[in-house]
Amino acid sequence: MKEAAGEANMTVITIVLIAIVLAVGTIIVNGMMSNTKNSSACSACGGVWKGGKCVTSSTDATVIDYSSCKNEIK
Numbered sequence: 001m002k003e004a005a006g007e008a009n010m011t012v013i014t015i016v017l018i019a020i021v022l023a024v025g026t027i028i029v030n031g032m033m034s035n036t037k038n039s040s041a042c043s044a045c046g047g048v049w050k051g052g053k054c055v056t057s058s059t060d061a062t063v064i065d066y067s068s069c070k071n072e073i074k
Contacts, residue, residue, distance in 0.1 A: 047066060
């Protein structure tokens with residue numbers, strides 16, 4: 001009886017760990033997809049994606065409004 005209870009506990013622990021890894025993986029992949037979309041939209045508007053902002057490629061690093069290009073990319 002103790003062996004069956006131990007196996008059941010290990011099964012529950014395994015399922016919980018798989019769920020945690022899946023949740024963390026989903027969060028990471030969604031973040032990467034969002035960052036890629038923003039970077040593509042920025043490039044389509046003629047900018048460069050740096051530090052989470054769309055800026056001009058020149059040294060003054062003026063922030064570009066890329067929302068119109070972002071809406072076109074799906």
